[in-house]
């Protein structure tokens with residue numbers, strides 16, 4: 001099976017500061033991969049290096065087993081970057097035709113027009129006269145012009161309302177269902193979970209986790225058992241118990257962090273702790289993600 005993306009020990013330094021640090025992974029055909037991470041995690045820098053638009057300080061990138069700058073590679077990829085820059089002097093229709101001409105097996109003009117969601121005289125409008133949302137849809141159509149085997153989207157849904165977001169992902173899903181590979185970056189954990197088959201979790205330039213959305217969630221979610229307790233709070237005793245990673249007192253309740261809430265409960269009952277008003281918290285994704293921005297990473 002052809003490897004679509006292969007990255008080895010990729011590092012990028014800007015004035016001595018590492019934006020991407022020793023990242024390695026490979027992507028197979030048909031994967032829908034989310035690069036997930038907070039602001040400044042290195043997502044855009046990694047994507048620009050994958051596209052050959054930024055030279056790595058060290059490490060290698062290959063797309064379809066070739067350098068990203070190769071013409072043969074260019075013909076098989078599509079790109080939508082964060083800054084929407086489309087040529088202002090052209091009409092929408094002219095721009096679509098121009099991009100189609102770059103590729104050996106482009107989408108039909110009708111298909112591209114459908115992706116823009118525009119009709120009739122709108123297509124004769126110069127692109128500098130379009131709204132922000134229209135510009136984004138046109139850049140999406142341009143990214144898809146070559147019916148790409150691999151398409152990159154850098155934070156594609158920033159600034160889209162929920163309807164536009166839904167429509168966008170629907171079209172991306174259709175493309176993926178045809179066996180194409182999709183790589184996108186996002187801040188939104190929910191989006192990565194909804195759309196991706198695999199999540200690469202970045203934090204402070206490092207790849208801190210790589211797996212299915214389910215496995216990443218399991219790894220990130222902090223589960224807890226909390227309760228009220230009569231008398232003295234025996235913190236050390238709790239910390240010495242198995243499966244308990246942390247204990248704190250919050251708003252009159254004892255909160256125990258654990259990977260296994262069932263076992264902790266059964267231990268608490270077996271030693272007959274005077275506890276009441278027990279609650280189990282299975283963890284919230286958004287909290288888990290926020291945690292990442294303050295931790296060094298997930299080990």
Ligand SMILES: Nc1ncnc2c1ncn2[C@@H]1O[C@H](COP(=O)(O)OP(=O)(O)OP(=O)(O)O)[C@@H](O)[C@H]1O
Pocket residue numbers: 014018019037038039040041042043044045046187
């Ligand atoms: N051209 C540049 N010159 C200097 N520093 C840069 C440059 N580009 C990125 N950086 C720095 O590298 C780090 C990673 O930035 P990058 O844009 O890749 O992160 P990101 O995960 O895409 O963030 P965001 O979600 O905010 O877009 C940041 O600290 C950023 O300030």
